[in-house]
Amino acid sequence: MGIAVNNINKKFGQFTALNNVSLDFPTGELTALLGPSGCGKTTLLRIIAGLEGQDSGQVLLDGEDASSRHVRERQVGFVFQHYALFKHMTVFENIAFGLRVKPRASRPSESVIREKVTELLELVQLDWLADRFPPQLSGGQRQRIALARALAVEPRVLLLDEPFGALDAKVRKELRRWLRRLHDELHVTSIFVTHDQEEALEVADQIVLMNKGNVEQTGSPQEVYEHPTSPFVYGFLGNVNLFHGRVHQGVLDTGGMRLDVPGHAEAEDVAGIGYVRPHDLDIERYAKGAEGIVVQLIRAHAIGPLAQLELARDDNAELIEAVISAERFKQLDLKEGETLVVRPRRLHVFVDQPSHHNQDAR
Incomplete structure (x- = not known):
């Protein structure tokens, strides 16, 4: 699904979080929103998701204005930094949750749900953990389950907010590579927020560098690293x-x-x-x-x-x-x-x- 935002403005009191931001997110690609804390990247992600309303501007999903569409109608999958898995449910039940709460008319049968969850567990290489509970898993495993749960409802777009932020350096590196491989298999249009330039340069197809509510530069990792258009970009990337x-x-x-x-x-x-x-x-x-x-x-x-x-x-x-x-x-x-x-x-x-x-x- 193609995503675009046109002239998005958002203020919190006197603070300008987003200043007339317009961007295109290519279909099937992984785009990183990169920048320091408070630059507006998470606010933009939440507006695309429908979790936050913009003051003005449009969110376009496949060319249609989705600004008035409810979160549930946007067909968006989320993964946040603090994997909000249900502690009292097994890994299997966590992944199945989104499918089981669908309206009766579009809810898959129990056998289809079982098949789908098994397939996702294999995809994230954790099928051997189906009967465990989240507190029994490592941080990296919990984050992969959170991703499987987000993918279960077949989102048209996947949004990841600092997905590996709470993990240690070695696990982050492993998960980065794993996310890139997974994306190459699925090709779901994805946007992820990070303040870690190494993460963005390694994983993304496109990088959007943000600073103080503005877009500083957009381009491939190689473009923004080798041809920075402003002192901010030069200083931020290494x-x-x-x-x-x-x-x-x-x-x-x-x-x-x-x-x-x-x-x-x-x-x-x-x-x-x-x-x-x-x-x-x-x-x-x-x-x-x-x-x-x-x-x-x-x-x-x-x-x-x-x-x-x-x-x-x-x-x-x-x-x-x-x-x-x-x-x-x-x-x-x-x-x-x-x-x-x-x-x-x-x-x-x-x-x-x-x-x-x-x-x-x-």
Whole structure:
């Protein structure tokens, strides 16, 4: 089912939760609503579900305005962070619940219900737990049962609100992979809310980045990571180093270094900030006359395939974080306290003048 929202506005008192939000959620795809706490992502999900009313705007389900449709008529399946399973019912009964409470005319027979629940338990790989009660299950198992229960009523759209938020890191990672595989089998149009960028980048077909009630950027995981359209998106999707300086006729001057930024050839002495990911920095020992930013190695953390380096600049600006391969780190034989030079291999510059396009520099 295709879902779209047009010009959705929502206020809670003086607080603007959603500011004229319009979005398309592609049929059969998994879309992540990503952003910090309070950015409006859960409010938007609840409005699509019909659990919350918008002040203005439309929710379209398959092109039809569903704004006045009751939750039950929207054919939506939900999974929340706190799996609200019925503790006094077995896993089997929990999954069957949605089917058993259907109006008599559309309620399946007991044998069909049994068949369907068994099929769903196999789908979520927990058929061996059918007779257990929720308190006897682990958090990850409970969340998979909550998903099976949501799927039992054959929803046309599946909404997940921080579905793995209450679980520990290892279980979250397992469930993320499992959710992606499950989605590839079922192709039910799904929207999930998360504040975890790694989760969104790993699982989603499309990412909608939200900030303060507005949509900052929409695109595939690769698009939003590699071509962020605003400083907020750049900073939210992973660690980043900031190099403040002035941009003049295609050059960013940071005081310690001049960098070509061809996308800003027209800029005339304006403030600009270069954004550089830790793995896009080249590092070498300091030699007189070397080009780049002179830094001191404060701390090195080299466990596993990568070495993370904390570097202090001479001008007391904020610390720079660099990531190099453990192999390269060994090769350089770096010691804490040594003087090094860093140079960005790839940076993305945003200038203070909105009329100029913000572009990558290589």
